[in-house]
Amino acid sequence: MSKDSEHTYVAGQRWLSETELEQGLGLLTQVEGRMLTVLFPATEELRHYAIQQAPLARYRLLPDDRGQHADGWFFRVTEVETKAGVLHYHGVREDTDEKVTLPETQLAAQVATQHPLTRILAGKTDRLDMYRLRQQAQQHLQHWQQSSVAGLLGARAQLLPHQLYIAHTVADRFQPRVLLADEVGLGKTIEAGLILQRRLLSGRSQRVVVIVPDSLCHQWLVELKRRFALAFSLFDEERCEQTLHEYDNVFSAEQLVVVPQSLLQSATWQAQLAAADFDLLIVDEAHRIAPQTSHFAQLQQLCGAIPAVLLLTATPEQAGLEGHFARLQLLDPDRFHSFDDFVAEQESYQQLSPLAEVLARVGADKLLDRVLDHYGTGRLMFRNSRAHVGGFPERQCQPAPLETDNDEFTSKANWLHNLLRQHKPEKFILICRSALTVQELYDYLRVQHGVHAAVFHEGMSLLERDRAAEFFASPEDGCPVLLCSEIGSEGRNFQFAHHLVLFDLPEHPDLLEQRIGRLDRLGQNQDVQIHVPYVADSRDAYLFQWYQQMQAFAAPNAVGAMLYNEFSEQLQPYLSGDYHDELGFEELLEATAERAGQLREQIRQGRDRLQELNAYRPHQAQAILDAITSDERPQQLRDFMHNFWARFGLDYDELNADSGWLRPTEHMRVQLPGLPDEGLTVTFSRDYALANEQVEFLSWDHPQVQHALELLSTDSFGSTCVALIQNRALPAGSWFVELTFSSQLTAPAHLVAQEFYPQQAIRVLLDSQGRDLTSRVQANAFDKQLQFIDKKQSRALLQQLRQTIQQHIQSAWQPAETQQQALIAQAAERLEQRMAAAQQRLQQLQQRNPAVRQSEVDALNSRQQQLTAALRQPMLQLDSVRIVVNSPA
Numbered sequence: 048m049s050k051d052s053e054h055t056y057v058a059g060q061r062w063l064s065e066t067e068l069e070q071g072l073g074l075l076t077q078v079e080g081r082m083l084t085v086l087f088p089a090t091e092e093l094r095h096y097a098i099q100q101a102p103l104a105r106y107r108l109l110p111d112d113r114g115q116h117a118d119g120w121f122f123r124v125t126e127v128e129t130k131a132g133v134l135h136y137h138g139v140r141e142d143t144d145e146k147v148t149l150p151e152t153q154l155a156a157q158v159a160t161q162h163p164l165t166r167i168l169a170g171k172t173d174r175l176d177m178y179r180l181r182q183q184a185q186q187h188l189q190h191w192q193q194s195s196v197a198g199l200l201g202a203r204a205q206l207l208p209h210q211l212y213i214a215h216t217v218a219d220r221f222q223p224r225v226l227l228a229d230e231v232g233l234g235k236t237i238e239a240g241l242i243l244q245r246r247l248l249s250g251r252s253q254r255v256v257v258i259v260p261d262s263l264c265h266q267w268l269v270e271l272k273r274r275f276a277l278a279f280s281l282f283d284e285e286r287c288e289q290t291l292h293e294y295d296n297v298f299s300a301e302q303l304v305v306v307p308q309s310l311l312q313s314a315t316w317q318a319q320l321a322a323a324d325f326d327l328l329i330v331d332e333a334h335r336i337a338p339q340t341s342h343f344a345q346l347q348q349l350c351g352a353i354p355a356v357l358l359l360t361a362t363p364e365q366a367g368l369e370g371h372f373a374r375l376q377l378l379d380p381d382r383f384h385s386f387d388d389f390v391a392e393q394e395s396y397q398q399l400s401p402l403a404e405v406l407a408r409v410g411a412d413k414l415l416d417r418v419l420d421h422y423g424t425g426r427l428m429f430r431n432s433r434a435h436v437g438g439f440p441e442r443q444c445q446p447a448p449l450e451t452d453n454d455e456f457t458s459k460a461n462w463l464h465n466l467l468r469q470h471k472p473e474k475f476i477l478i479c480r481s482a483l484t485v486q487e488l489y490d491y492l493r494v495q496h497g498v499h500a501a502v503f504h505e506g507m508s509l510l511e512r513d514r515a516a517e518f519f520a521s522p523e524d525g526c527p528v529l530l531c532s533e534i535g536s537e538g539r540n541f542q543f544a545h546h547l548v549l550f551d552l553p554e555h556p557d558l559l560e561q562r563i564g565r566l567d568r569l570g571q572n573q574d575v576q577i578h579v580p581y582v583a584d585s586r587d588a589y590l591f592q593w594y595q596q597m598q599a600f601a602a603p604n605a606v607g608a609m610l611y612n613e614f615s616e617q618l619q620p621y622l623s624g625d626y627h628d629e630l631g632f633e634e635l636l637e638a639t640a641e642r643a644g645q646l647r648e649q650i651r652q653g654r655d656r657l658q659e660l661n662a663y664r665p666h667q668a669q670a671i672l673d674a675i676t677s678d679e680r681p682q683q684l685r686d687f688m689h690n691f692w693a694r695f696g697l698d699y700d701e702l703n704a705d706s707g708w709l710r711p712t713e714h715m716r717v718q719l720p721g722l723p724d725e726g727l728t729v730t731f732s733r734d735y736a737l738a739n740e741q742v743e744f745l746s747w748d749h750p751q752v753q754h755a756l757e758l759l760s761t762d763s764f765g766s767t768c769v770a771l772i773q774n775r776a777l778p779a780g781s782w783f784v785e786l787t788f789s790s791q792l793t794a795p796a797h798l799v800a801q802e803f804y805p806q807q808a809i810r811v812l813l814d815s816q817g818r819d820l821t822s823r824v825q826a827n828a829f830d831k832q833l834q835f836i837d838k839k840q841s842r843a844l845l846q847q848l849r850q851t852i853q854q855h856i857q858s859a860w861q862p863a864e865t866q867q868q869a870l871i872a873q874a875a876e877r878l879e880q881r882m883a884a885a886q887q888r889l890q891q892l893q894q895r896n897p898a899v900r901q902s903e904v905d906a907l908n909s910r911q912q913q914l915t916a917a918l919r920q921p922m923l924q925l926d927s928v929r930i931v932v933n934s935p936a
């Protein structure tokens with residue numbers, strides 16, 4: 048038996064190593080002369096120490112503490128007894144309620160080495176600034192978790208109210224199943240991305256599949272990365288084949304996948320997709336999968352298997368109202384069971400429109416909401432129009448009637464060459480119906496005129512297409528024109544160009560709209576010139592005149608599909624050259640113009656207007672924008688991240704007022720997602736990020752920021768600390784223990800409990816006598832007075848005080864629990880109020896609007912019940928401890 052200033056060393060006692068805490072709980076096996084031997088059973092390491100300098104801390108449990116037996120079971124300590132220097136714990140087993148007594152020798156070797164109490168006992172502390180950083184991280188995390196716009200903060204995108212309104216409305220539904228049908232180029236991809244991001248970050252969705260026309264896969268992958276910092280994986284045929292031998296279901300390999308539409312053709316992959324437990328499905332250009340095809344049947348199966356579905360199409364009625372109905376049916380088969388009922392219902396909505404219009408005009412928002420609630424498809428379908436969103440440049444049609452001394456192709460090709468020459472160095476996008484024409488034109492321009500054109504069509508590989516588009520878009524490239532086929536270019540972003548050449552005309556007005564939409568989309572900053580060459584009496588000449596009657600070139604054409612349905616049969620003979628009656632065409636034009644006027648008027652008063660009013664409710668959108676402006680807090684984020692980088696070994700060099708270069712150093716203490724070795728240029732400014740695409744936009748939603756918040760809130764960095772206070776009003780040598788407890792709910796992620804009860808920090812401040820000063824000494828005011836203390840001093844203090852500190856820490860649980868109860872009561876009240884309001888609203892809505900699924904109402908009830916239950920059992924944990932010692936100068 049031997050003795051130091053604090054303890055008597057006896058074999059059988061348990062000790063922690065202050066220098067090697069990760070060894071777990073040591074067992075003192077031998078005391079011989081001036082030497083100690085300690086075995087660390089967790090690592091099977093043996094250590095010998097000289098008694099005078101042994102860096103050991105005595106491990107003792109106190110009544111009410113929780114201990115673990117070497118056999119794995121836990122017990123609650125009721126009494127502690129010392130027999131010949133070894134502690135004997137009396138307690139109750141948690142699993143069996145049995146009373147037990149065990150010597151400390153039998154304790155498990157694994158102790159929570161990250162636990163602040165263990166760290167304090169072992170004298171392990173961090174610097175004051177690290178402790179502060181941890182506290183800040185927790186406050187920021189709490190703020191973010193509670194924000195009503197978490198997940199909508201981080202997109203590299205302008206804050207456009209029509210997109211944010213849709214994103215917010217759809218993302219927060221239990222399992223949204225909607226059609227995003229904004230006019231072409233208004234940003235459906237961004238809307239889908241925002242919805243996705245908010246759902247992923249809140250835990251509402253976890254496994255996502257995006258089905259995209261093959262030609263758009265790359266664009267989607269790039270947009271998701273560039274705009275949302277989301278890394279999706281492409282699962283094409285090749286990747287599936289490669290993954291096949293590793294996984295039963297290839298799609299289990301990743302959480303976020305992009306799948307080319309063509310993959311649906313394979314029964315194997317299709318079956319695996321349906322069985323891959325995705326919880327969110329996004330289908331881009333959904334009109335491309337035509338009803339009554341096998342593809343469509345497969346899509347139907349997927350929509351049946353995946354609970355949340357977003358279908359994207361700018362031209363929902365391209366294949367007629369039946370096609371539109373079929374897609375709505377994919378979303379809600381129960382509600383859309385009869386096409387005739389659907390048509391009748393659509394007509395009945397027309398009556399609502401004038402009233403809604405008046406309410407919108409006078410700004411009676413609440414009443415307008417109620418009227419719009421009656422509009423059945425409004426819950427399922429969102430369609431914004433340019434007219435409603437506003438701020439778009441004009442379209443200018445430039446018809447080019449041509450003389451024909453040559454064949455049609457040659458005349459047009461020569462005209463094109465002239466056009467390009469006149470407008471040098473401007474860039475032109477040319478779209479025609481087939482890849483064959485693209486190829487012929489390419490050859491002709493090269494051979495006859497020495498003009499090098501870029502080409503873009505479905506016969507090229509995706510990589511070739513992307514390269515061609517990129518090459519053409521680069522300002523250095525000398526190529527004046529990009530020749531595109533119809534189908535090859537759908538969904539593409541060509542708004543950097545201002546001239547569109549329609550080398551021939553498509554037969555369907557929606558296809559024409561898709562073509563113009565390549566340039567006339569968000570981000571277009573000049574009027575779009577639409578050049579239409581045609582030869583007299585040709586197919587295109589007739590089509591051009593017909594399109595003029597419906598003003599198809601001047602503005603987005605909402606009536607095109609309906610006119611096509613009514614008149615296409617009469618039009619056919621003129622297109623094929625098989626007609627006898629030129630007068631008949633004049634009549635057709637007149638009839639088309641008249642009908643277009645009627646339909647437009649109907650639409651103005653009817654369904655489309657209702658759709659627009661519903662897709663964008665300005666006062667609600669404004670509330671979302673306001674919340675974003677107040678929760679973005681770029682300055683606070685910047686300060687926090689700068690501190691984080693400095694403490695964790697990353698170098699940051701300011702490049703200008705808005706951006707800087709971030710790079711890892713050899714002292715980097717953690718791995719950050721998406722940080723390459725050579726570093727990264729970053730900004731906290733949305734505007735700067737928008738103008739500089741290569742610069743990473745850091746927001747509270749960004750994975751690196753989330754990682755920092757998470758790390759600092761859960762890991763042990765900064766969880767224990769000793770600091771000095773110099774306050775003459777207090778006795779010298781008086782000291783304080785400041786504790787932070789974290790309180791959290793344990794609930795499945797999809798319940799999004801953090802919205803009501805984010806991870807909460809509960810502070811308790813005790814003085815050296817164990818008196819509770821929490822409410823008397825404010826956290827900030829206290830913190831401001833604190834100063835660093837050097838490591839040696841801090842260690843000596845802890846050695847001296849640790850037993851009392853351990854007792855104080857134990858007594859702090861009671862006030863922490865009391866504070867927690869108050870927080871819980873507040874959260875329960877908030878939950879009750881908000882849920883009651885949401886339920887009432889949904890139930891009222893359900894009475895008015897048949898598109899509210901019963902499952903939504905049930906889900907809301909069940910969420911409330913589960914959250915109420917979770918609120919009864921919050922988890923309280925000791926998170927950090929700071930010891931403050933007064934030493935007046």
Ligand SMILES: Nc1ncnc2c1ncn2[C@@H]1O[C@H](COP(=O)(O)OP(=O)(O)OP(=O)(O)O)[C@@H](O)[C@H]1O
Nearest residue numbers: 204205231232233234235236237361538540568569
């Ligand atoms: N909020 C925004 N901020 C900046 N750019 C945006 C925003 N929304 C959309 N854009 C850009 O506008 C263009 C059109 O957006 P997007 O491709 O999402 O439209 P879309 O409705 O899906 O078009 P399409 O009907 O052709 O598929 C894209 O280049 C997109 O990056």
